[in-house]
Every structure is written in structure tokens, then in C-alpha cells.
Amino acid sequence: ELRAALDAPWERWAVYLHPAQREYVERDFNGPARVIGSAGTGKTVVALHRAVRLAQDPEARVLLTTFNARLAEALARKLPLLASEQVCARIHVGALGDVIRDLHAQTFGPSESVSEDRLTELLTQAIEKTDAPLSVEFLRDEWSLIVDAWNVRDWDSYRDLPRLGRKVRLPAARREAAWAVFEALRMALAALNLKTEAQLAHDLAGSGGLPFSHTIVDEAQDISVPELMLLGQALGMAENGLFFAGDIGQRIFRAPFPWAATGVEIRGRSRSLKVNYRTSHQIRRYSDELLPETLVEPDGTEDNRLGVTSVFEGAAPEIHAFTSREEELSALQSWIEELVSQGFRSSEVMVLVRTDALVSRIAAKVSVPVMTMHEAKGAEYRAVAVIGLDQDIVPLEDRLLMANDEAQIDEIMNTERHLLYVAATRARDRLWLSGVSPISEFLRDLM
Structure with missing residues (x-):
């Protein structure tokens, strides 16, 4: 079954549910529940299939949400591959911030966000x-x-x-x-009649609920305090009311906080996915070196990242240090051309960099799309090249210079490591990592 999925068109692969994950789609929970797992363990696929399962009920109104519009659009494109038009009509897909803004406007009238x-x-x-x-x-x-x-x-x-x-x-x-x-x-x-995004959520939380019977949050590690408070107040007591899928190792947008303090208690209803079937063993092994074996949440909850099993093999990642950007780009383009000669489509290959400035600088010099690491969050490609891993770019020197104390430096270093982990794990079959000397200390750790 897995071999057939790997050989299937990319669109079908994107919604393939491994049999080991089906339990989390079918199971009922009497309170908020969560699945966590490292990159490649199928969290988003579980979220999609669970939304479809809950929407089989004609009375259901399901919110399937994530943290930005691009990822929400990707979820919406996948739903018709799993469900009929009638079932899809019971699922509202949108970025959580956009959903909150729309509901606030419907409830309180127009307001301007600062x-x-x-x-x-x-x-x-x-x-x-x-x-x-x-x-x-x-x-x-x-x-x-x-x-x-x-x-x-x-x-x-x-x-x-x-x-x-x-x-x-x-x-x-x-x-x-x-x-x-x-x-x-x-x-x-x-x-000035201006409101923050947090204030919109707090206003809604005090207005008496949300128009959904179930909410499923993908990439839940980046949910904000006000968003979680709102969801908890609206659906925290409902059976199958709240379901979260995420990986604290991929937290790159929000500061961590204890979920229980918002009123959302998941202890006893949190499960770890341990079957990695979306990235090769080789890519997973190299990427895991970027993070500690155990990640600890502010409330003391531990995510032990040992024991994950990869179910298919692939080529070892290519890791390089170059003397100039021109040399790096020339070698990268040769790698891309080799992939295309092996049957990779250009749309299945992505180049990732740390900053918008680097995107502008190199986009015209390679034959496949280029985007920032942040933009690639939640995406998946057959082959990924992460380039520009220079000493002053990853971790980003400008961020470190703005730190006020050692605690902030530690937090920045952690999020920069998480960001590189996110970038590397967007690849299923082939991974390239490179920088110009002096290279990033993170890249040196992998060489």
C-alpha cells in the first residue's frame, strides 16, 4: 500500500493516510485532544481525514484551520480528494486569524486592526x-x-x-x-478605534461562542494565547470539540506558553506519532541532528523524539561549503538539472533561503521556484535545496544583535534551529544543504 502511494501522483500522495495513523482519525475524545510528532509523521493528513470523518454527520459544522492563508488554501485543495461536495460543504477552511476577523466583523461590525x-x-x-x-x-x-x-x-x-x-x-x-x-x-x-489581533479574539470569547461544532487546528504549535483561549471557551467542553496537530520542534512563529493556563487541558488526550512515512530515513536522520532528543513545553510536558521509525530509504543528503555564492549557485543548478534528468518535475523541486533579500538575489539564477524557509512551513516537495547557510545568515545576525539579554539569545538560537529543521524536512526524497564559508554552525554540526 505504501509503495503504491509513493508511486502515485503527487496530489494523491499528499492525502495518503498511513494505517498506523487511522486510530487518531476514528477515535472519539471527551475533551480537547492533540497529536504531536516530528516532521514526516503525517499530522496534517490526520487532521484532513479527521475533518472529513466528523463532517459525515449532517448536523456537523467543522472548522479546519491553520495559522496562515497559504496553508489554509493548501488544505482546501486537498479536501475534494477525500470527500464528496456535500461533505466538503460542512467544512469551513481558513486561516485562524482570518476566521476570527470575519466573525468579529459579523458580530460587532467593521473594525480596523492596528x-x-x-x-x-x-x-x-x-x-x-x-x-x-x-x-x-x-x-x-x-x-x-x-x-x-x-x-x-x-x-x-x-x-x-x-x-x-x-x-x-x-x-x-x-x-x-x-x-x-x-x-x-x-x-x-x-x-483611534484600533484593535489588535488579540483583542479581536478576546472580544469574540466574550460574545458567546463560535458557529462550529468541531475545530481542527493544523500546525497547532504556532497557535497564539488569545486564539487558544477563544477555542477553549467555545468548544473545550464538547465531545470531539477540539483537535490539534502539531510539532513543537517546528515552532517558528510564536513564543511557547502552557496550554492549560488558557483553559485547554490535553493531558491524557495527547498522542505521539512515531511512524515517519513522508520523508526518507536518511533525510529524517540528518534533520533530527538539529534538535535535542527531548523538547520540553513550559508546563513540563515532554516530547521525546526517539523511537520514530522511517518506512522507506532514500539518497543521503548532500551537504556542501563553497567559497562564493556564484560557485554555490552553479553547483546547485547542476544538481537540479540532474534531478530533472531523473524524472523530477520542476514543480516538485524547491529552493529555500532564510531571507526575502536572498530570494530576490537568486530567483533568476536557478530553474526552479525559490521561497523563504518561513513560507515553506507545512509544504512538501520531492526534492529541496536549502542554500545560503552562511555564518551570518543562519542564525540571522540581525536578530541576534537585537537581543536584550542571554535569555533572548537562547530563544533566537532555538527558533533558528527549528527553522532550519522545518526547511530540511520539507523534502521527501532528496535534500541539499549548502552555504558559503564561513558556514553556519548548524551546518557544521551536520558535516
Whole structure:
């Protein structure tokens, strides 16, 4: 069965469910449930098949969601391969942020979301107004990770609140100064009738539920605090109400936080997928070297990444260090031409780089598509080349220079490792990793 799936057209392979995963599609849960697993274990396929299974009920209204519109569109394209038009009509597919914005507009009327740049501008003005002895970078994180995320509305709550997800202590006097800034910022937002994405979710959470009987979240490791609070309040008590699929080793967009603090308790209903059938043994083995054997969540939950079994073999990844970008691109193009001569279609090969600037620089110099590592999240290709793994690019030097303390440096290094892991594991059959000397320390670890 697996051999037939591997030989099938790519579109059919993309929705193939390994028999070992079927249990997680068919099983009923009396509360929020989650499957976790390393890249290649079929989490997204489980999510798709489970959505179709729940939508067999004529009364069901299923939300199948993920963290951005591109991934949501990919999920929507796959559904018709699994279900009839009638069943698909009971499944709403969309990026969670977009779903929340649409439902907020339907419930409360139109509202304008504040942009990141505008929020930083208003925060800077609030710091100047209150003369707070704190940097805009620190307060921007404190606002987004604590105050806005957890909907902290008054000084007493902020003073006593555990600063979940923050690794830097904040003495009482500085906390009081920070709160003065946040009050000024909140007043400025209200005066301009602007709302943050978090505020939209908090508004909905207080409005009495969502128009869905079930919600399935793919790439759930990157869900935000307000989004999870909203889902938990709406469907946390319903049978089969909430189902999450994710991998904390692929968390690249959000800071970690304890899920139980949002009211979503998954202990006893979290399962690990251990059969890797979407990447070759060789690619999995090299990629796993980028991450520790055990990843620990803020609530102490451990994801032990040992014991994963690959079910097919492939070519060993190619890892190279070059003396110039021109030499790297020339060798890469030869590799691509060799793949095409072996029957790979250009659409089945992808080149991944760390920054938009590198995309612009090399896109015209190779014969296959090029995108950033972040954009490739959740995608899958027969062959992937991850290039530009230079010392100052991965980890990205500009991010490290902005760090305020050792804790932030550690967090940046972890997310950069996760990002390279995500990029490398987009490949099913062939993987190329390269950089220009001096190369990334992450690449050196694999050589």
C-alpha cells in the first residue's frame, strides 16, 4: 500500500493516510485532544481525514484551520480528494486569524486592526508620555506576550500575574512603570478605534461562542494565547470539540506558553506519532541532528523524539561549503538539472533561503521556484535545496544583535534551529544543504 502511494501522483500522495495513523482519525475524545510528532509523521493528513470523518454527520459544522492563508488554501485543495461536495460543504477552511476577523466583523461590525508598525509607533509615544525607563523592544514583547495576549485589564492583575513565557524578571517598580505605558497605549488605541489581533479574539470569547461544532487546528504549535483561549471557551467542553496537530520542534512563529493556563487541558488526550512515512530515513536522520532528543513545553510536558521509525530509504543528503555564492549557485543548478534528468518535475523541486533579500538575489539564477524557509512551513516537495547557510545568515545576525539579554539569545538560537529543521524536512526524497564559508554552525554540526 505504501509503495503504491509513493508511486502515485503527487496530489494523491499528499492525502495518503498511513494505517498506523487511522486510530487518531476514528477515535472519539471527551475533551480537547492533540497529536504531536516530528516532521514526516503525517499530522496534517490526520487532521484532513479527521475533518472529513466528523463532517459525515449532517448536523456537523467543522472548522479546519491553520495559522496562515497559504496553508489554509493548501488544505482546501486537498479536501475534494477525500470527500464528496456535500461533505466538503460542512467544512469551513481558513486561516485562524482570518476566521476570527470575519466573525468579529459579523458580530460587532467593521473594525480596523492596528498594524505592527503603527502599534510600535503608538507604544513609542506612550513611553515618551510616561517617561518610562524601559526600551520599546522590551515593552513591545511585554505587551504582546503578556498584557495583550492574556487580556490583562487592570494594574492589580498585572502586578500579580505570572509572566508566562517571559524569562526576564521585572521588579515591582519597573513593572509599575510598564503598566503606565500600557494604560497610555490602550487609551491611544481606543481613541483611534484600533484593535489588535488579540483583542479581536478576546472580544469574540466574550460574545458567546463560535458557529462550529468541531475545530481542527493544523500546525497547532504556532497557535497564539488569545486564539487558544477563544477555542477553549467555545468548544473545550464538547465531545470531539477540539483537535490539534502539531510539532513543537517546528515552532517558528510564536513564543511557547502552557496550554492549560488558557483553559485547554490535553493531558491524557495527547498522542505521539512515531511512524515517519513522508520523508526518507536518511533525510529524517540528518534533520533530527538539529534538535535535542527531548523538547520540553513550559508546563513540563515532554516530547521525546526517539523511537520514530522511517518506512522507506532514500539518497543521503548532500551537504556542501563553497567559497562564493556564484560557485554555490552553479553547483546547485547542476544538481537540479540532474534531478530533472531523473524524472523530477520542476514543480516538485524547491529552493529555500532564510531571507526575502536572498530570494530576490537568486530567483533568476536557478530553474526552479525559490521561497523563504518561513513560507515553506507545512509544504512538501520531492526534492529541496536549502542554500545560503552562511555564518551570518543562519542564525540571522540581525536578530541576534537585537537581543536584550542571554535569555533572548537562547530563544533566537532555538527558533533558528527549528527553522532550519522545518526547511530540511520539507523534502521527501532528496535534500541539499549548502552555504558559503564561513558556514553556519548548524551546518557544521551536520558535516
